[in-house]
Amino acid sequence: MFQAPIHYTPKNPDFLKLIHEKVTRQHFMHHNGFELTKIEPGYIECEAKLDEHLTQQDGFVHGGVTSTIADLVTGFAAFSLVSKDDRVVTSDLKVSYFHPGKGDKIFARGWVIKPGNRLHYCESEVYVVNNGEYKLIAKGTAIMAIIEGKNKEIEG
Numbered sequence: 001m002f003q004a005p006i007h008y009t010p011k012n013p014d015f016l017k018l019i020h021e022k023v024t025r026q027h028f029m030h031h032n033g034f035e036l037t038k039i040e041p042g043y044i045e046c047e048a049k050l051d052e053h054l055t056q057q058d059g060f061v062h063g064g065v066t067s068t069i070a071d072l073v074t075g076f077a078a079f080s081l082v083s084k085d086d087r088v089v090t091s092d093l094k095v096s097y098f099h100p101g102k103g104d105k106i107f108a109r110g111w112v113i114k115p116g117n118r119l120h121y122c123e124s125e126v127y128v129v130n131n132g133e134y135k136l137i138a139k140g141t142a143i144m145a146i147i148e149g150k151n152k153e154i155e156g
Contacts, residue, residue, distance in 0.1 A: 001134075002109050004043035004095040015041065019076060029048040029072060033064065036076065042112040050105050050128065061101035061137065068128050070095050070140035073110025074122035078144035082117050091119065093147040095126075101137040103130035110140075120144045 019039055023029070032054060038045035046069055048054065053142060056062045071093050078088045110124035124140040 002045065002060075003088065004040050005111055006042060006113070007040075008042040008081055008112065010041040010081055012082065014064070014084065015080045018084070019080060022076075022079070026072075028068075032068070033068075034069060034072060039076070039080065041080050042115070043076055043109070044073045045107070045109045046073050046076075047105050047107040047129075048055075050101075050103055054106065058100070059102055059130060063095075063097065065106065066101070066138045067093065067095045067140070069106060069108040070108055070126055070138065071142065073108045074112075074124050074140065074142035075144055076145075077110045077112050077122055078115075078120040078142075081112055081120065082146055085149050087122065087147045088144040089147060092143040093140065094142075095138050095140040096106065096108065097138045099135060099137045101126075101128035101135065103128035103135070105129045106126060107134065108111040112140075116146075120146070122130055 033048040054065045108126045112120050112122050114121040122142045126138040127134040
């Protein structure tokens with residue numbers, strides 16, 4: 001249904017393997033039932049069954065869940081374009097909410113707009129899916145910072 005708006009050549013030819021390894025350590029993602037469903041260089045799709053624990057008091061997708069899945073897809077999209085020993089962390093995330101969401105599942109897609117040497121600018125869209133129909137509930141923008149070298153400590 002969706003396709004990557006921009007096509008990139010990854011710096012790491014084994015980016016798929018590395019993402020699959022990284023996903024196994026994403027405990028928060030698994031706790032909430034998120035699953036990556038499409039992985040391409042600079043583009044990621046993710047979904048989860050919209051269980052009750054992902055909703056707020058009125059039965060809508062919780063805003064924190066919406067921002068989490070937006071962060072997840074933009075982060076992995078950025079990660080797919082970095083060198084083998086590098087990683088990424090969120091430097092900035094903005095989510096704009098358009099509609100409350102009710103449905104069978106939540107779906108998000110994220111992509112890199114502008115890759116850089118230190119920062120990748122990314123965008124995302126978050127949908128609820130009800131009976132096969134997709135409704136856009138939020139859009140996100142993110143800046144992902146590249147941390148060079150897998151042994152380099154994150155200063156903070």
